[in-house]
Amino acid sequence: MTDIIHFNQVGYRYPGGKDVLSDVTFSLGRGEMAFVTGSSGAGKTTLLRLVGLLCKPTRGQVMVDDVNLASLKGGDIAPFRQRIGMVFQNFNLLYDRTVFDNVALPLVIRGFAYSDVQRRVRAALDAVGLLNREKSSPLTLSGGEQQRVGIARAIVSKPALILADEPTGNLDPEMSKEVMKLFERFNQVGVSVLIATHALHLIVHMPHRIIHLDGGKITARRPRTPAMNDLPPFPGEDLRGR
Amino acid sequence: MAADQAESNLQVQPLPLMKRLTQEHTRVFFFSLGKLGRNPVGTLLTALVIGVALALPAGMHVLTQNLSKISYSWQDSLQLSLFLKDSVSSERGAALAREIRDRPGVQATRYVSREQSLAEFRSQSGFGEALDVLQDNPLPAVIAVTPERGRNKLQVEVLLGELTRLPEVDLAKLDQKWLERLYAILGIIDRAVFIVGLLLGIAVVVTVGNTIRLDIEARREEISVMKLIGAPDSFIRRPFLYTGFWYGLAGSVFALVLVLAGTLALSGPSETLASLYDSTFTLSGLSFGSSLLLLLTGIVLGWIGAWITVWRHLAHIQPQ
Ligand SMILES: Nc1ncnc2c1ncn2[C@@H]1O[C@H](COP(=O)(O)OP(=O)(O)O)[C@@H](O)[C@H]1O
Ligand SMILES: [Mg+2]
Numbered sequence: 001m002t003d004i005i006h007f008n009q010v011g012y013r014y015p016g017g018k019d020v021l022s023d024v025t026f027s028l029g030r031g032e033m034a035f036v037t038g039s040s041g042a043g044k045t046t047l048l049r050l051v052g053l054l055c056k057p058t059r060g061q062v063m064v065d066d067v068n069l070a071s072l073k074g075g076d077i078a079p080f081r082q083r084i085g086m087v088f089q090n091f092n093l094l095y096d097r098t099v100f101d102n103v104a105l106p107l108v109i110r111g112f113a114y115s116d117v118q119r120r121v122r123a124a125l126d127a128v129g130l131l132n133r134e135k136s137s138p139l140t141l142s143g144g145e146q147q148r149v150g151i152a153r154a155i156v157s158k159p160a161l162i163l164a165d166e167p168t169g170n171l172d173p174e175m176s177k178e179v180m181k182l183f184e185r186f187n188q189v190g191v192s193v194l195i196a197t198h199a200l201h202l203i204v205h206m207p208h209r210i211i212h213l214d215g216g217k218i219t220a221r222r223p224r225t226p227a228m229n230d231l232p233p234f235p236g237e238d239l240r241g242r
Numbered sequence: 243m244a245a246d247q248a249e250s251n252l253q254v255q256p257l258p259l260m261k262r263l264t265q266e267h268t269r270v271f272f273f274s275l276g277k278l279g280r281n282p283v284g285t286l287l288t289a290l291v292i293g294v295a296l297a298l299p300a301g302m303h304v305l306t307q308n309l310s311k312i313s314y315s316w317q318d319s320l321q322l323s324l325f326l327k328d329s330v331s332s333e334r335g336a337a338l339a340r341e342i343r344d345r346p347g348v349q350a351t352r353y354v355s356r357e358q359s360l361a362e363f364r365s366q367s368g369f370g371e372a373l374d375v376l377q378d379n380p381l382p383a384v385i386a387v388t389p390e391r392g393r394n395k396l397q398v399e400v401l402l403g404e405l406t407r408l409p410e411v412d413l414a415k416l417d418q419k420w421l422e423r424l425y426a427i428l429g430i431i432d433r434a435v436f437i438v439g440l441l442l443g444i445a446v447v448v449t450v451g452n453t454i455r456l457d458i459e460a461r462r463e464e465i466s467v468m469k470l471i472g473a474p475d476s477f478i479r480r481p482f483l484y485t486g487f488w489y490g491l492a493g494s495v496f497a498l499v500l501v502l503a504g505t506l507a508l509s510g511p512s513e514t515l516a517s518l519y520d521s522t523f524t525l526s527g528l529s530f531g532s533s534l535l536l537l538l539t540g541i542v543l544g545w546i547g548a549w550i551t552v553w554r555h556l557a558h559i560q561p562q
Pocket of ligand 1: 014017020038039040041042043044045046047
């Protein structure tokens with residue numbers, strides 16, 4: 001019952017490739033929100049994939065919710081993923097179903113009664129401000145709205161942990177800020193949130209912890225900052241100009 | 243979990259296992275049907291192909307069933323036919339028929355003179371006018387001999403040998419002979435039905451499998467997303483298995499319709515044929531039990547086709 005994520009000297013190498021992550025050690029506390037930053041190719045996506053058990057570390061241990069992921073195999077993987085909410089840069093929605101059905105999917109997978117599904121989906125859509133679009137096709141929504149559907153789907157089963165890989169990568173600056181605020185709101189009710197982004201300018205003035213990757217190694221860390229106005233300098237900040 | 247505390251008023255649990263499975267299977271039952279309904283032409287074509295593949299062995303089965311029914315009904319009226327030499331007068335022929343009737347092992351005889359033969363042939367065959375062209379009556383006089391019931395084959399064959407040696411008899415024939423041949427042929431056909439059925443069963447499995455493989459290809463991304471958000475394999479598999487079920491069901495319904503249509507189309511001519519043989523035979527279609535079996539076979543084959551494909555292809559789709 002300590003941290004929700006703990007990486008201990010984790011290394012990862014794609015089959016036949018070079019090391020994509022090496023000696024990565026960090027933790028995400030329960031109820032904490034943090035960012036993983038770094039330029040394209042730094043290894044952010046790989047780090048999140050390790051947490052979501054989309055790949056397994058070639059070195060070190062990954063613990064999530066007190067489970068050593070190396071011990072999970074076969075039929076354990078799906079139930080494990082159900083406990084995590086994942087948000088993607090390209091939204092990963094199903095475009096042949098309504099917004100409602102997309103958000104309902106994690107609950108349907110877990111076998112909730114339809115009356116409960118309806119209640120929870122409405123609550124999730126309400127939380128992201130899309131209650132009035134439940135019957136729409138995701139195709140008719142803007143990028144920002146689609147990402148909010150993706151977020152509603154990630155939170156609908158009330159996971160303890162949300163992972164988001166470049167959640168604002170396909171959104172304009174206004175939408176990006178909205179989406180980041182949404183994550184903060186879920187964090188405020190106790191959900192742990194880990195977000196990978198290369199858009200440092202978007203997050204550098206937010207008070208959350210930052211883990212900076214470069215070439216697969218953690219090269220800088222910034223602790224959680226209590227107030228927005230006295231942020232300590234951050235080494236990666238020059239990336240901000242983009 | 244922390245998030246639950248914040249929204250504890252919405253706290254719910256998954257349903258108990260049985261209720262959950264019932265709800266999920268009901269959902270997928272209709273969901274997969276709806277998916278097929280969105281591509282009605284493709285679905286119907288596939289079902290038609292399956293239907294033809296199932297109708298062939300089923301139709302052949304109906305045929306052999308009917309043939310063996312004919313032979314069975316003829317076994318009852320087992321007869322020896324004695325074709326008399328043309329030199330035998332009708333008086334002598336009639337007398338011979340009476341003599342033979344008094345032999346042991348004979349139940350009845352019937353003498354049919356050459357003229358009667360001709361008249362019967364005229365009225366039953368529909369070739370009467372063709373016969374008018376002929377100068378002479380080509381048909382021989384016949385004594386039809388009905389052996390006593392319960393005589394075994396050997397006894398009847400002994401009787402046949404004795405009757406063959408009578409000076410008046412030109413040719414003696416046991417109707418059983420061609421019955422045996424018919425049985426032999428039926429045996430071959432039965433085996434052929436089995437082999438053809440087996441091959442076409444494989445064809446059904448392959449057809450369904452291939453259709454579902456294309457479906458899986460087309461829905462690669464969807465499957466990948468499902469895996470990403472934690473759908474277990476059983477959940478992803480289920481709609482495809484139900485698709486196989488629907489294809490099998492639709493295909494076997496098609497097959498039933500085809501067999502029924504075939505039976506109806508053949509029943510007129512076959513009754514005419516039967517009347518030629520003094521038989522009240524009527525062509526029968528698939529029995530209720532066989533129809534049920536056909537439906538079940540179609541469904542099981544569709545399901546197997548789906549299962550094999552899903553088993554081979556779903557594992558290859560890894561979430562990105
Ligand atoms: N499937 C793969 N096979 C081999 N190398 C890969 C694969 N996916 C990513 N990489 C490499 O791993 C490195 C890190 O990638 P990634 O984790 O996606 O970085 P980021 O998300 O920070 O842009 C990159 O150099 C990339 O080329
Ligand atoms: Mg990435």
